[in-house]
Amino acid sequence: MQLTSHQFKARSREKLADANLQGALKKLQGNFVKGRADRVAELENFPAIRDAAAAIRARTLDHLDLYLEEFERNATARGAVVHWAGTTEDVNRIVCELAAKYDVKKAVKSKSMVSEECALNDALEAAGVQVVETDLGEYILQLAKEAPSHIVAPVVHKSKDQVSDLFADKHHLPRKTGIPELCKEAREQLRPHFVSADMGISGANFIIAETGSTLIVTNEGNGRMVTTLPRVHVAITGIEKVVPTLEDLSTLIRLLPRHGTGQTITNYISVTTGPRRAGDTDGPEHFHIILLDGGRTRLLGSDMQDMLRCIRCGACMNHCPVYQSVGGHAYGWVYPGPMGSILTPTYVGLENALDLPNASTLCNQCGVVCPVKIPLPDLMRKLREKQFEQGLKPKQETWGLTLWRWTAQRPRIYAMLTQIAARVLAVMGGSDKLIYNLPCGGGWTDGRDMPAPQGRTFRELYKASRITSTSRP
Amino acid sequence: MSARENILGRIRTSLRRADGDGVAERVRAHLGAHALSPRPQITGDLGAHFREKALALSTSIADVADVHGVPSAVAAYLSLNQLPMGAVCWSALAGLDWVSHGVVMEARPARESDKVGVTEVFCAIAETGTLMTLSGADTPPVTSLLPETHIAVLHASQIVPAMEEAWQHLREMPDYPPRAVNFISGPSRTADIEQTLTFGAHGPYRVHVILVHS
Numbered sequence: 001m002q003l004t005s006h007q008f009k010a011r012s013r014e015k016l017a018d019a020n021l022q023g024a025l026k027k028l029q030g031n032f033v034k035g036r037a038d039r040v041a042e043l044e045n046f047p048a049i050r051d052a053a054a055a056i057r058a059r060t061l062d063h064l065d066l067y068l069e070e071f072e073r074n075a076t077a078r079g080a081v082v083h084w085a086g087t088t089e090d091v092n093r094i095v096c097e098l099a100a101k102y103d104v105k106k107a108v109k110s111k112s113m114v115s116e117e118c119a120l121n122d123a124l125e126a127a128g129v130q131v132v133e134t135d136l137g138e139y140i141l142q143l144a145k146e147a148p149s150h151i152v153a154p155v156v157h158k159s160k161d162q163v164s165d166l167f168a169d170k171h172h173l174p175r176k177t178g179i180p181e182l183c184k185e186a187r188e189q190l191r192p193h194f195v196s197a198d199m200g201i202s203g204a205n206f207i208i209a210e211t212g213s214t215l216i217v218t219n220e221g222n223g224r225m226v227t228t229l230p231r232v233h234v235a236i237t238g239i240e241k242v243v244p245t246l247e248d249l250s251t252l253i254r255l256l257p258r259h260g261t262g263q264t265i266t267n268y269i270s271v272t273t274g275p276r277r278a279g280d281t282d283g284p285e286h287f288h289i290i291l292l293d294g295g296r297t298r299l300l301g302s303d304m305q306d307m308l309r310c311i312r313c314g315a316c317m318n319h320c321p322v323y324q325s326v327g328g329h330a331y332g333w334v335y336p337g338p339m340g341s342i343l344t345p346t347y348v349g350l351e352n353a354l355d356l357p358n359a360s361t362l363c364n365q366c367g368v369v370c371p372v373k374i375p376l377p378d379l380m381r382k383l384r385e386k387q388f389e390q391g392l393k394p395k396q397e398t399w400g401l402t403l404w405r406w407t408a409q410r411p412r413i414y415a416m417l418t419q420i421a422a423r424v425l426a427v428m429g430g431s432d433k434l435i436y437n438l439p440c441g442g443g444w445t446d447g448r449d450m451p452a453p454q455g456r457t458f459r460e461l462y463k464a465s466r467i468t469s470t471s472r473p
Numbered sequence: 474m475s476a477r478e479n480i481l482g483r484i485r486t487s488l489r490r491a492d493g494d495g496v497a498e499r500v501r502a503h504l505g506a507h508a509l510s511p512r513p514q515i516t517g518d519l520g521a522h523f524r525e526k527a528l529a530l531s532t533s534i535a536d537v538a539d540v541h542g543v544p545s546a547v548a549a550y551l552s553l554n555q556l557p558m559g560a561v562c563w564s565a566l567a568g569l570d571w572v573s574h575g576v577v578m579e580a581r582p583a584r585e586s587d588k589v590g591v592t593e594v595f596c597a598i599a600e601t602g603t604l605m606t607l608s609g610a611d612t613p614p615v616t617s618l619l620p621e622t623h624i625a626v627l628h629a630s631q632i633v634p635a636m637e638e639a640w641q642h643l644r645e646m647p648d649y650p651p652r653a654v655n656f657i658s659g660p661s662r663t664a665d666i667e668q669t670l671t672f673g674a675h676g677p678y679r680v681h682v683i684l685v686h687s
Contacts, residue, residue: 024667031668045511052510059503065484066500078650084477136674137665153665160667183663183671190675195585210504211650221661221676224618228653239480244503246640251510253636261664264526265601268676269656276652279610281582283652293480301487 001116001147005332005344008355012326021157021327028156032318035262036369042264043254053255054373056248057309064300067209067242068291074212078274080287088294091115092123095201095234098288099129102232104198108190110216110223111135112203113151113312114236114292116334117347120201131201132193134222136186143170149328151335152260152314157327190222200226200284204237205312206252207289210245213273214289217256217266227272233284235272239291240308252311255371259313295347303382307342309372314339316366316376322359331356338366338376345383351392357383418457426455507640515634519599520684523632526602530659531672532680539687540569543626546683547591548574554679556622560589564611566626582613583620590616590677591624596642597682600635601658604682607646608653617657623677625657628685 004011015021040046060067072082085091091114099107107129109115121131121142133142137155141148143166148154155163163182168175171189176182202223204214214235216223227233243249257263276283299308317323317337328336333344333353341356357380360366366376387393407414428435429452438445474482490496515522524534535546543566551558559577567580583590592612594604604625608614617623633639636656643649661676672678 027668031664043513045513048511049513056510062488063496063500064488065481066497068481068484070500070504084475084480086476086479090476134675135665136663140665153668155665156668158666160669163666179666179669180671182666183674187673187675191585194675213650213654219661220663220674221618222674224614224655225675228614228618239484244500245507246643247507247509247637250636250640251512254512265530265603265656265658267530267658267660267662271650271654271656272652273650274652277610277648280608280652281610281613282615283608291480293483297480297483297487300484301489 001119001334003333003344003348003352005348005353005356007332008330008353008359011330011332012359015326015330018327020159020162024156024159025324025327028150028153028318029324032152032260032262032314036259036315036318039258039262039264043258049251049254050371050373053251053371054309056243056251057311057372058306060242060244060248061240061300061305061308064239064242067244068239070209070244071207071212071242074210075207075274075289076212078212080212080274080289083288083290085290085292085294088118088292091118091236091290091292091294092120094288094290095120095236096123096127096129098232098234099124099127099199102198102286104129104232106130106132106193106197107199107201108132108134108193108197108222108226108230109138109201110203110218110226111138111154112201112236113334114203114238114294115201116148117292117294118236120236129199132190132197134190134194134220134226135218136183136220136222139186139190140166143167147329148334149336150314150317151312151339157329194222194225194229197230199232199234200228200230201234201236202226204235204241204289205256206243206249207237207241207291208243208246208249208271211271211273213271215249215269215271217253217269219261219263219267221268224268224270227270227284228282231284232286232288233272233275234288234290236290236292238296239293240296240310256311256313259315259369259371299346304342304346304379306374307346307379309374310339310343311372312339313371315369315371316374319365319369321361321363321365331359338380342376342379342383350383350386350390354387354392357381357387415457415459419460422453422457423455425453428452509637512635512637513600515599519632519634520629522599523597523602524684526599527597527659527682528602530602532602532604532659532682534682534684536684536686538685540626540685543683543685544569544571544574544576547571547624548576550624550681550683551576551589554622557588560591560624561587561616561620562591563593563613563616565593566591583616583618585619587620589622589624590618590620591626592617593626594631595654596631596633596639597627598634598636598639598656599632604657604680605639606655606657607643607651608655609648609651614653614655617655618676621673621677622679622681623657624681624683626683626685
């Protein structure tokens with residue numbers, strides 16, 4: 001996916017003015033935020049389950065090499081082929097080579113955010129392979145040539161009417177207006193693709209070391225189709241997705257759908273191990289698994305390692321006041337919200353996503369709801385520090401802070417300047433004691449009014465009150 | 474150096490781990506122990522628990538006393554929902570008396586044009602109201618996937634408390650692990666358009682469980 005994170009501020013302004021999007025984001029809070037709260041309340045020992053989930057992820061990362069080797073050993077023993085990809089370009093190259101090797105004309109895909117990291121569809125199309133996204137949301141985006149704006153609900157920014165217009169235009173069928181009719185039309189369009197595709201491409205929510213299996217959670221059933229019907233199955237995922245045992249997996253599965261969509265469990269959980277067996281009448285003849293580094297090993301052993309615990313539920317973005325205001329596209333890469341504010345700069349470079357770690361009020365809603373207890377605000381704060389250390393902060397900000405440091409260390413000058421400022425601002429506030437336009441602070445007063453100071457500083461008032469109290473008899 | 478060696482090397486360097494400090498043994502021990510983590514306690518009648526959760530996921534349930542009651546229950550469901558009286562099933566169900574209940578049953582994997590698929594299950598999970606099926610030569614996954622209606626025959630004794638118990642049973646199977654384990658929790662659904670729940674996205678519109686009590 002093309003990186004546009006440097007346009008965060010401009011895109012945010014655009015999104016704040018988009019009434020359609022604002023309505024959809026409001027609805028998302030009702031569904032996903034309330035849904036999570038309800039599903040978590042059903043678990044009386046939720047804190048213990050959450051602790052266990054975080055511990056499972058942390059322990060696995062501490063022994064990541066050994067669990068990956070165990071996974072590879074077991075997957076290979078069951079007839080799968082495991083590929084290792086250092087970069088996203090390597091993923092694209094491997095998939096294109098497999099497509100050529102198996103004479104693939106058409107590939108059907110279930111939702112994979114890692115394939116979005118790679119911009120895999122573009123690579124396959126350039127290699128002459130037709131790619132069809134089959135998750136309803138991703139299919140709509142593919143028709144509209146747009147990027148997902150949410151990792152779980154990728155098309156949350158589009159209205160039903162927009163989908164109606166799009167389908168009528170692309171399918172050349174009478175325009176449908178009901179949502180069930182639109183879903184049915186997509187089902188009927190996509191069925192023939194499932195049956196005729198040569199290759200199925202999926203992600204993996206987890207890979208399981210003890211069995212060498214890959215696992216996907218879906219609601220639509222397209223994931224099952226993609227991993228069952230085509231003669232070649234390619235699963236693409238990040239190296240951090242490994243889980244040691246099926247028992248460990250059960251704990252994570254208890255939390256993933258609850259935090260993602262507010263469901264106790266998703267409709268389908270599909271665990272696939274190797275290609276079809278002797279006597280099987282369905283299942284792929286060839287099963288390839290691609291494990292992507294793509295910047296992940298840079299986080300290991302660093303102060304960002306906790307981020308690799310992420311199971312991509314999306315709860316952090318659903319609960320984030322910034323995401324709730326600007327939506328996913330403003331973030332400019334695959335992962336929006338607090339998760340993206342850490343993943344984007346760490347995967348594609350701090351200098352390419354300067355606004356993202358700052359696009360947070362550090363209110364810690366994300367940290368509170370994270371099922372694997374990632375301290376997201378702490379990580380964003382650390383990224384801000386790194387920006388400062390590497391001289392990546394805007395000059396205005398650096399000078400401002402230097403000036404403030406200089407005065408703050410000189411109490412007399414500081415007191416004098418604040419006395420002047422308090423009086424000037426009090427005059428500016430006028431009779432209603434509100435400042436509507438602050439010079440050099442337009443960004444702040446554009447959206448709200450600033451209450452004016454009363455005219456005297458705290459230190460002046462404190463001094464005056466001490467004089468009054470000590471002069472009492 | 475290959476990409477594999479590069480990635481594993483980067484991981485080892487980042488984790489700053491010395492060889493021979495017993496880490497490999499600890500990892501092996503964890504993989505073998507299958508230790509349970511804290512989880513919700515499923516107490517009381519498993520069947521009642523399964524029923525409550527399955528119904529909440531829009532799975533429907535019919536009860537029969539023994540396996541001979543399955544064909545009439547299937548016929549009743551098909552006619553109630555005005556579905557065709559023809560279906561495909563897993564081979565283990567082929568021997569039931571479908572003919573006298575007016576159901577044209579074929580024991581073969583489902584195809585694109587089949588409207589109703591009838592399967593058994595490996596077990597069912599009370600905690601979430603979920604069915605668990607395994608792939609195999611006689612248990613093709615397509616039969617629970619391609620038709621618009623999936624009917625699953627579940628024996629009450631197959632209901633286990635949670636996923637962890639299901640894995641324990643699975644490990645006892647001769648060709649463990651099977652190519653595919655599919656957990657099914659109600660009809661296929663999507664809420665991608667305007668977050669509005671709609672059934673029958675790609676998989677079945679209807680999931681009906683016939684619960685056999687004997």
